[in-house]
Amino acid sequence: MDEQSQEARFSYKGLDLTIHEKARLSLLASLVSTPKGLSFGDLKRLCGLTDGNLSRHVKVLVEAGLVEMEKGYANNRPHTHCKITRKGEGQFLNYIAVLEKVVQDAAVLSDQIGHVSALKPE
Amino acid sequence: MDEQSQEARFSYKGLDLTIHEKARLSLLASLVSTPKGLSFGDLKRLCGLTDGNLSRHVKVLVEAGLVEMEKGYANNRPHTHCKITRKGEGQFLNYIAVLEKVVQDAAVLSDQIGHVSALKPE
Numbered sequence: 171m172d173e174q175s176q177e178a179r180f181s182y183k184g185l186d187l188t189i190h191e192k193a194r195l196s197l198l199a200s201l202v203s204t205p206k207g208l209s210f211g212d213l214k215r216l217c218g219l220t221d222g223n224l225s226r227h228v229k230v231l232v233e234a235g236l237v238e239m240e241k242g243y244a245n246n247r248p249h250t251h252c253k254i255t256r257k258g259e260g261q262f263l264n265y266i267a268v269l270e271k272v273v274q275d276a277a278v279l280s281d282q283i284g285h286v287s288a289l290k291p292e
Numbered sequence: 293m294d295e296q297s298q299e300a301r302f303s304y305k306g307l308d309l310t311i312h313e314k315a316r317l318s319l320l321a322s323l324v325s326t327p328k329g330l331s332f333g334d335l336k337r338l339c340g341l342t343d344g345n346l347s348r349h350v351k352v353l354v355e356a357g358l359v360e361m362e363k364g365y366a367n368n369r370p371h372t373h374c375k376i377t378r379k380g381e382g383q384f385l386n387y388i389a390v391l392e393k394v395v396q397d398a399a400v401l402s403d404q405i406g407h408v409s410a411l412k413p414e
Contacts, residue, residue, distance in 0.1 A: 177337060178337065178338065178339065178340035179322075179338050180318045180319075180321045180322040180325070180338045180339050181318055181338075181339055181340035181341075182314065182317065182318055182321075183340070185314050185317075187314065190312070190314060192304065192307050192309065192312060195304065195307075195394065196302045196303055196304055197302075199302045199304075199394060199397050199398065200301075200302040202397070202398060202400060202401040203302070203397060203400050205404060215299060215300065216300065216301050216302045216303075217300065217302050217303055218300035218303035218305070219303075259401060262398065262401065263398070263401060266394070266395055266398040266401075269391050269394060269395050270395050272317065272321060272388070272391060273388055273391050273392050273395060275321050275324070275325060276321065276324060276384065276385070276388040278324060278325050279324040279325075279381060279384065279385060279388075280385065282327060
């Protein structure tokens, strides 16, 4: 690889920090898997988040336009429902494309370790 | 999916935050691609980091035992050389395995979008 093409080769500029944060990545992955949306209770369970963290990170995603929130009532109790937006779907797919690149880059390491006999059980 | 198997299905517990931080992910990906190690100058260029960010994040990786640093001289100038450790290689591979899962989970979205005609150009 010449010096030019090495320029910031591993900077992964496309790793949008709004999405990369672990709790928000969990939230988006959950919402992507359920297009009709999820309740706060579902999200809390699926992402293993506390109430405080859930509210905080959903707020960031709503402000970024990646998620929309609907407040209403279910069985006479307040019920918050979240859905990924069209913008959220697009940005999440772009983010995932960069993750795929990270995984591909790391394949070099798997190959190396595969050839280091000291790491293999005899 | 029953309720039990949905429990924290998207929490991605294996996404070690020491590695997940974007600059440190860049640094490890660079070092993985170059087993003989890299200089501070190389890392700065490959990861697109400032001097301050580079020092700060390398320090975190060294303290976690994922990277080792060697200070010496090259051409009569101070020269810092970094290498990923065996522990770093192992933890990075574990991290990458979780990323692969995130990418697989997101494949659901690509499939959905592939079937939404409104998103396709006519």
